[in-house]
Every structure is written in structure tokens, then in C-alpha cells.
Amino acid sequence: MGQTDGARELRRAHLGICGSENAIIAMLPPDDRALLDEHAEHCTLARGDTLFGPGEAVEFTYFPDVGTVLALCLLLEDGRTVEAATIGCEGMIGGVVSCGTQPAFASAIVQIAGTATRLPVRFVELLKDRSTTARRLFDRYADFLLSQALQSVGCNTFHPIDARLCRWLLTTQDRIGRSEIPLTQEALAQMLGAQRTTISAIGRYLQEQGLLRFRRGTVEIVDRKAVEAAACECYETLERQRIATLGGMTSKDLK
Numbered sequence: 001m002g003q004t005d006g007a008r009e010l011r012r013a014h015l016g017i018c019g020s021e022n023a024i025i026a027m028l029p030p031d032d033r034a035l036l037d038e039h040a041e042h043c044t045l046a047r048g049d050t051l052f053g054p055g056e057a058v059e060f061t062y063f064p065d066v067g068t069v070l071a072l073c074l075l076l077e078d079g080r081t082v083e084a085a086t087i088g089c090e091g092m093i094g095g096v097v098s099c100g101t102q103p104a105f106a107s108a109i110v111q112i113a114g115t116a117t118r119l120p121v122r123f124v125e126l127l128k129d130r131s132t133t134a135r136r137l138f139d140r141y142a143d144f145l146l147s148q149a150l151q152s153v154g155c156n157t158f159h160p161i162d163a164r165l166c167r168w169l170l171t172t173q174d175r176i177g178r179s180e181i182p183l184t185q186e187a188l189a190q191m192l193g194a195q196r197t198t199i200s201a202i203g204r205y206l207q208e209q210g211l212l213r214f215r216r217g218t219v220e221i222v223d224r225k226a227v228e229a230a231a232c233e234c235y236e237t238l239e240r241q242r243i244a245t246l247g248g249m250t251s252k253d254l255k
């Protein structure tokens with residue numbers, strides 16, 4: 001077992017729940033975590049996997065571990081996708097509000113591969129029925145998800161692509177807990193709804209300025225403060241909202 005695997009196992013042992021590193025699960029009371037231990041399963045998600053699509057039944061709620069990033073995206077008729085929200089180890093996706101009683105409106109896609117805990121939605125409903133803490137926690141997260149979607153309306157409409165790229169990289173670094181993000185420029189372009197050549201030109205400029213470093217399918221945040229300065233206001237706006245609604249939990253709190 002490598003050092004990273006060892007650290008991961010230590011975190012799991014510390015949390016003692018489903019092998020999970022997810023903040024929502026970590027905040028649940030012991031009785032609720034026991035229900036997850038009994039009915040949830042740990043799964044591996046590959047990049048590009050679609051967990052559910054528009055109009056489909058939602059069967060599972062996913063709680064990503066540290067390092068896994070999911071996206072809630074709108075699929076347009078011409079095949080293009082627009083990202084509305086990012087979900088990492090701070091959150092959950094799938095039936096958070098409806099518990100699967102309604103078909104999905106958007107698509108949930110795996111942006112950065114990793115592991116997650118998944119729970120059949122009927123048990124999410126059971127948790128909400130029997131546990132005030134779980135219901136409040138899920139409601140708070142649903143509120144934060146809505147905030148992300150609302151902020152994305154303004155961001156996608158008015159903010160320049162370089163500032164949106166910086167915003168997205170900062171959010172992703174927070175979710176995965178490391179500065180090297182395993183994504184190609186092609187994937188970044190797809191996520192931001194931009195041309196590959198546009199991302200390539202912006203990437204080259206930001207690399208020359210010493211903010212980022214691109215190599216072999218990864219982008220590294222070299223100068224976090226400079227990337228924060230270059231990002232649009234949406235990063236800080238949503239960070240304030242996340243802290244207000246979820247108590248400031250990040251991957252660092254789980255280590």
C-alpha cells in the first residue's frame with residue numbers, strides 16, 4: 001500500500017463510515033450513518049460516466065469522496081452541454097429534494113473519476129422522514145445546489161471565459177484537495193462550453209503568466225493567489241454561500 005493509499009485508509013478508519021470521505025455523511029448522526037452502513041455501497045466512477053440523464057428515473061443518491069467531482073449539466077438540443085453546478089466531497093447528488101419521486105431534469109456527469117458512496121433513493125426518503133438532522137442537512141445542501149445553478153446563469157451569460165476557467169479550477173482544487181487537476185484542455189473546453197482553440201490560447205497565456213501549468217492531461221494551479229485574482233466573483237460568492245449553508249466543511253476538514 002502506497003503512502004497515499006495509507007493516508008486514505010487512515011481517513012476512512014477515522015470516519016468509520018462506508019469507507020466514505022464525504023462531508024455530508026460525516027455530519028450525519030451515528031444512527032443515520034448506521035443506515036448507510038447497512039444499505040449504501042461504495043462505488044468507483046469513471047470520467048464521463050452519466051449517473052442519470054434528463055427524464056430518467058433517479059435510483060441512487062451519490063456522495064462523492066475526496067478527489068471525485070461530479071457535474072450537474074444541461075443538455076441542449078444541438079448536443080452541447082452547459083454546466084450548472086459542481087458536486088464534490090462537500091455534497092450529494094440525485095434525489096436530494098424529490099427522493100426519486102420525480103424524473104431527473106438535468107444530467108449528472110462524472111468530471112473527475114474517483115469513488116463515491118451511493119444509497120438507493122428510498123433510503124434517502126427514509127432518512128429524511130425519521131431524522132430531523134438528516135432532513136435539515138439535505139435541505140441545506142439542496143439550497144446550496146440551487147445557489148450554484150442561479151450563480152451559473154450570471155456567470156455563463158456575462159463573465160469572460162478566462163475568469164470562468166479560473167473560477168472552475170479553484171472550485172475543483174477545493175473539491176479534490178490537491179493542486180494538480182486531471183483534466184485535458186479538451187475536457188475543460190467541453191465543460192465551459194468553449195472552443196478547444198480558445199481554451200488552448202487562454203491556457204498558454206495563463207501558463208506564461210505563471211498561474212497554471214499544463215502537462216500530459218493535467219492542469220496544475222501554480223499560483224493560487226493569482227488564480228483567485230483572475231477568477232470571476234462567482235468563486236467567492238459561492239464560497240461564502242457554501243460556508244453559510246454548510247458550515248465551512250472542505251476536504252481539509254476530512255483529513
Ligand SMILES: [Zn+2]
Nearest residue numbers: 155159232234
Ligand atoms: Zn462567474
